[in-house]
Amino acid sequence: MSPTLVAIVVFVLVGAAHLLVPRLHTNRSRARLLARCRAARAVVITFDDGPGRLLTPLVVRRLGEAGVPATFFVLGNNVRGNEDVVEAIVAAGHEIGSHGDQHVHHVWSWPWAGLLDTHAAWRRLHDLTGLDAPRIPFRPPYGKLNLLSWLWVLWHRTPVAMWTHDSYDTAQGADVAPEALAASLRDAGGGVVLLHDFDRSIPHADQKVLAKLDAVLALREHGFRFLRVGELLAAGR
Numbered sequence: 001m002s003p004t005l006v007a008i009v010v011f012v013l014v015g016a017a018h019l020l021v022p023r024l025h026t027n028r029s030r031a032r033l034l035a036r037c038r039a040a041r042a043v044v045i046t047f048d049d050g051p052g053r054l055l056t057p058l059v060v061r062r063l064g065e066a067g068v069p070a071t072f073f074v075l076g077n078n079v080r081g082n083e084d085v086v087e088a089i090v091a092a093g094h095e096i097g098s099h100g101d102q103h104v105h106h107v108w109s110w111p112w113a114g115l116l117d118t119h120a121a122w123r124r125l126h127d128l129t130g131l132d133a134p135r136i137p138f139r140p141p142y143g144k145l146n147l148l149s150w151l152w153v154l155w156h157r158t159p160v161a162m163w164t165h166d167s168y169d170t171a172q173g174a175d176v177a178p179e180a181l182a183a184s185l186r187d188a189g190g191g192v193v194l195l196h197d198f199d200r201s202i203p204h205a206d207q208k209v210l211a212k213l214d215a216v217l218a219l220r221e222h223g224f225r226f227l228r229v230g231e232l233l234a235a236g237r
Contacts, residue, residue: 053082095230
C-alpha cells in the first residue's frame with residue numbers, strides 16, 4: 001500500500017472517529033435517559049440558552065407556582081450581566097447546568113474550539129456559583145460533540161445530559177402543539193423535555209414557551225414525578 005493511500009485511509013478513519021464516536025455516545029445517552037424516565041415515571045424539564053432577563057423570571061415563577069424543579073443549561077455568555085437571574089434560579093431550588101460559553105458548534109468549528117468554549121463556561125460558572133463546574137450536567141450546543149471535546153468531558157467525568165423530547169420552541173418552519181408535546185411525553189412514559197428560556201424578539205415567544213411549559217406541568221395529574229437532571233442521573237447509578 002502506497003504512503004498516499006495509507007494517509008488517505010488514516011485520514012478517513014480519524015475523521016469517522018471524530019464524528020461517529022461522540023454521536024454514538026450521545027445517542028446512547030438519550031436512550032439511557034428515556035429508560036430511566038420510564039422506570040421512575042419521571043419528567044425532567046430543561047431549559048437551554050438562557051438566562052433571559054425577561055423570560056427566565058417568568059419561567060421560574062411558573063415552576064414555583066407548580067412546585068416543580070427544573071434544570072437550566074445556561075450559556076456562559078448570557079450569564080454575564082444576568083448573574084442575579086442565575087442566583088434567583090438557584091435560590092428557587094432549580095439546578096444549573098452548562099451549555100457552553102458562546103454556543104459553539106463542536107462539529108462545524110475547529111476541533112479544539114468546542115473544548116475551549118466548554119472550559120470557558122466552566123470557569124464562569126465556578127466563579128459565580130462556586131460549583132465544581134466540570135461535575136455539573138453539561139449539554140453540548142446543538143447536542144453535538146467532536147472526538148476531542150468528548151474525550152475532554154469524559155476525562156473530567158462530566159455528566160453529558162441530552163434530551164428525549166424537543167419542544168421546537170425555537171425551530172423555524174417546525175413546531176409541536178403544547179398538547180402534542182405533553183401527549184408524547186405521556187405516551188413515552190416520561191422523558192427529558194427541551195425548552196429555551198433566552199429572550200428573543202419573535203412576537204409572542206414567551207407565551208409560546210409558557211404554554212408548552214404549562215402543558216408539560218399538567219402531567220402531574222397523570223402521576224408523573226418531576227426531577228432535576230442530576231437526580232435522574234443519580235437514580236440510574
